Amino acid sequence: MKKNFFGKQSDIVRAVDDVSFAVQEGQTLVLAGESGSGKSTIAKLILHAIPKDSGKIIFNGTEISGKKEDLRKIRMGVQMVYQDPYDSINPQMKIKDIISEPLEIHKIGDSKKRTGLVLEALREVRLEPADDIMEKYPHMLSGGQRQRVVLARALILKPKMIIADEPVSMLDVSIRAEVLELMEGLRKKYNISFLYITHDLATARYFGQKIAILYKGKIVEIGPIEEVLFSPKHPYTQALLDAISEPDPNNLTREKKIRVNW
Ligand SMILES: Nc1ncnc2c1ncn2[C@@H]1O[C@H](COP(=O)(O)OP(=O)(O)OP(=O)(O)O)[C@@H](O)[C@H]1O
Ligand SMILES: [Mg+2]
Secondary structure, eight states: OEEOTTSOEEEOOOSSOSOOOOOOTTOEEEEEOOTTSSHHHHHHHHTTSSOOSSOOOEETTEEOOSSHHHHHHHHHHEEEEOSOHHHHSOTTSOHHHHHHHHHHHTTOSOHHHHHHHHHHHHHHTTOSSHHHHTTSOGGGSOHHHHHHHHHHHHHTTOOSEEEEESTTTTSOHHHHHHHHHHHHHHHHHHTOEEEEEESOHHHHHHHOSEEEEEETTEEEEEEEHHHHHHSOOSHHHHHHHHHHSOOOTTOOOHHHHHHHHO
């Protein structure tokens, strides 16, 4: 909501409006749309990080209210991975303390138990030797390794769902696939649901089963990923697809173009 100089409401901006979708257990829903379309706002609404004016968030079959116990449920069960690992980890903390922080916040285990869980989480994201890595500081790791640390921290509470908001867009192109593959492996192994937020339809196709296309705060199209990407119904989906396609010297089909971009 914008306010003018005198503090009066001059214009109401709805970052997202009338958005409704479900993420199935163990599945990935991709939330795609251009910058400013409301993707991160949806993530914040799910986690109750910002207030909503209306609507419901249902997690694991129950509606999540603003009550303390409900907030605890959602903040334990749904973990976030952000675009920039540097934004979400404290550079002055050792890796072991970064990863065990959620355990401390939720008062889980003693120090010995936490260290064991940290080691397990590090191995899970293939950061080894785990007992060596956990003593390091973030600046001693590469961008891809730091994002694995963020994933390890997300995993430590054994979440039902991970919201990954552009998790690979800051990483070098050569390691994006590795991190996405890692997430895909975790999804299958632990039946974790993912909400994968991106504007990159090529990675969306690799990682998702369903996709919702967001445009100016509204979902304009939602459905199985192949269906939406290969026979888009909405002109905006078409425009997004055209935006990622390179000029087309070889007259590639859309399917090939998406492969080429990926
Ligand atoms: N704190 C805020 N106060 C007012 N408006 C905001 C705030 N945060 C976001 N917005 C507006 O809400 C809309 C959606 O923003 P959001 O950050 O959700 O977009 P996004 O799809 O995540 O974009 P990006 O791809 O750039 O991350 C935008 O118009 C943005 O300007
Ligand atoms: Mg965003």
